[in-house]
């Protein structure tokens with residue numbers, strides 16, 4: 531078994547390229563037996579003019595109208611028939627912010643395998659974004675931002691809606707070192723509670739490789755300290771995500787993630803079906819990806 535990739539953005543998102551079929555094709559070539567699509571669902575009305583859209587057949591449609599979801603799921607179903615060797619899971623990466631629950635309601639009727647929660651924004655501003663992070667700093671100090679962030683993460687977990695928590699320390703891609711350090715030290719005392727909640731709620735902690743291959747950080751989201759803390763608190767359930775926005779990024783750097791996860795004390799990677807845990811694949815059964823075909 532290869533490690534399933536549980537964080538993938540096909541071209542329904544405007545910041546991604548590669549169709550569902552392209553991803554399945556590449557997964558098959560690399561010997562991946564399972565991948566889970568997690569297209570973006572950003573429902574914040576304040577950010578809607580910029581982010582409230584999805585791409586369907588080349589056209590821009592408002593993401594609040596659930597009609598695109600039928601198409602998304604249909605495309606996954608059709609692609610399943612073309613690639614019977616790759617299990618394709620249906621998922622979403624949901625941007626979590628206060629009040630999202632009611633807006634999310636109409637989307638919960640669909641047959642999701644896996645719902646991934648992400649906190650990207652505080653006060654409608656993207657924490658990890660250079661410009662928006664600076665704007666946010668003009669409104670409140672880094673400690674306050676970190677506490678609000680932790681508060682939203684806890685609310686996301688306690689909402690009972692999600693199966694996994696994406697890129698927990700995502701903010702560390704912020705290039706302002708002062709902001710990053712202050713944010714980190716303010717978040718640290720919150721981590722034990724967050725990770726314990728995850729465990730109690732039966733949710734998975736995601737290890738996200740994008741930090742390494744896209745943002746040139748030395749460690750994934752989250753880093754080895756948080757992974758060790760999670761493991762020492764008895765959290766066993768983890769997923770691996772490339773957060774790929776292009777099929778060539780599928781399962782990228784998963785060998786690095788695997789080594790870190792094992793070092794932190796984790797024993798297996800988890801898969802989901804219909805919003806429930808499907809299985810735990812022990813690390814002892816993991817085999818390397820096949821080499822890419824020569825160009």
Ligand SMILES: [Zn+2]
Pocket residue numbers: 623648650696697
């Ligand atoms: Zn994200």
Ligand SMILES: [Zn+2]
Pocket residue numbers: 537539623773
């Ligand atoms: Zn993502």
